[in-house]
Amino acid sequence: xxxxxxxxxxxxxxxxxxxxxxxxxxxxxxxxxxxxxxxxxxxxxxxxxxxxxxxxxxxxxxxxxxxxxxxxxxxxxxxxxxxxxxxxxxxxxxxxxxxxxxxxxxxxxxxxxxxxxxxxxxxxxxxxxxxxxxxxxxxxxxxxxxxxxxxxxxxxxxxxxxxxxxxxxxxxxxxxxxxxxxxxxxxxxxxxxxxxxxxxxxxxxxxxxxxxxxxxxxxxxxxxxxxxxx
Numbered sequence: 047x048x049x050x051x052x053x054x055x056x057x058x059x060x061x062x063x064x065x066x067x068x069x070x071x072x073x074x075x076x077x078x079x080x081x082x083x084x085x086x087x088x089x090x091x092x093x094x095x096x097x098x099x100x101x102x103x104x105x106x107x108x109x110x111x112x113x114x115x116x117x118x119x120x121x122x123x124x125x126x127x128x129x130x131x132x133x134x135x136x137x138x139x140x141x142x143x144x145x146x147x148x149x150x151x152x153x154x155x156x157x158x159x160x161x162x163x164x165x166x167x168x169x170x171x172x173x174x175x176x177x178x179x180x181x182x183x184x185x186x187x188x189x190x191x192x193x194x195x196x197x198x199x200x201x202x203x204x205x206x207x208x209x210x211x212x213x214x215x216x217x218x219x220x221x222x223x224x225x226x227x228x229x230x231x232x233x234x235x236x237x238x239x240x241x242x243x244x245x246x247x248x249x250x251x252x253x254x255x256x257x258x259x260x261x262x263x264x265x266x267x268x269x270x271x272x273x274x275x276x
Contacts, residue, residue, distance in 0.1 A: 075138045079115045085223045087117060092212020093179050094121035096263045100270065101204050106174030109133060111163045111195065111207065112181025116143035120150045122177065130156040131173070133163065163191045168198045171273075176205040182269070183209065183243075188250035195271060196256040202275035210266015217265045 082090075098104065104126040110119040113132035123130050130152075132143050140158045147156045161167050164187055176195045185191045195205055211217035224231040244260060247269060251258045258271045 075136070075142065079139075079142050081224075081227070082115050082117055085220055088216050089211045089220060090117040090179065091121045091125075092216055093210055093266065094118060094125050096210070096212065096266070097122060097175075097177055097206045097268070098125055100261060100263065100268055101175060101206055103175045103204065104128065106200075107131065107172070108175040108177060109166070109168070109173045109195075109198065111166075111176055111178040111191075112184075113143060113158070113178075114139050114181075116146045116156070116158075118177065118179045119143075119156055120146060120152060123152050123155055124150070128155075128175065131159050131168075132156060133159045133161050133166065135160070135162045164194060166194045166198055170197055171200045171203075173198050174200055174203050176203075176207060176271075178207040180209050182207050182247075188247070189253040192251055192254035192256055192258075192269075192271065196254070196273060199271070199273050201273050203273050205271040206261075206268040207271075208260075208266060208268040210263060210268075212265060214265050 106128060107130075108119075108122065108128040109131045110116075110122075111133050113119055113134045116132050119130040119132050122128060132140070132147075134140050134143065137160055140160055143158050147153055147158075150156075159167070163181070163185060176199055182188065182191075195207070199205065211220055221232060228234075244267075247260060251269070251271075256271050257274075258269060261268050261270050
């Protein structure tokens with residue numbers, strides 16, 4: 047394989063594995079977006095369906111924490127009547143998300159927010175639902191982020207923050223495509239949803255002091271933090 051092609055493929059892999067944008071500033075976000083579009087697109091649609099089924103929330107305001115190019119938000123907006131706020135700490139990813147929002151014809155319902163999940167610039171009790179796919183693995187202080195998320199959800203609100211592929215079959219297809227780009231894909235992604243990882247989430251959630259459950263779904267999971275209704 048040509049060295050330049052190999053380097054590009056490794057950069058794509060690293061961007062998925064190091065979704066903390068401060069650690070990935072040198073990665074090619076255009077290539078990242080290409081992989082999201084061409085490989086992961088079906089997973090966003092399926093994960094959005096799982097969010098809808100698990101939370102039952104189809105109206106109001108939803109915050110996508112770590113939205114990247116906006117694919118989960120777009121899929122969720124198309125499946126519900128939710129208005130979406132796409133939070134991300136990379137301006138380059140926000141620019142891509144803005145283009146994707148316009149392309150989807152959802153400019154009236156979706157907007158981007160350049161910010162950090164650890165310091166969300168929204169009022170207390172201002173969103174009905176918080177979602178995220180994949181970014182939670184890379185939050186520097188998960189307990190702080192969970193407290194911030196709890197702060198912004200309304201009484202009766204809930205979260206579905208986690209990771210997944212939507213189905214076992216979709217995961218298999220995505221793994222095959224990513225293996226074509228990098229043979230070490232499975233090794234690098236191993237352990238995302240194992241017992242040790244879940245124990246770390248439990249520890250962070252306990253430290254945050256928020257009511258929660260970690261709900262398994264096919265080929266994934268969602269952390270559901272609930273704020274009691276008034």
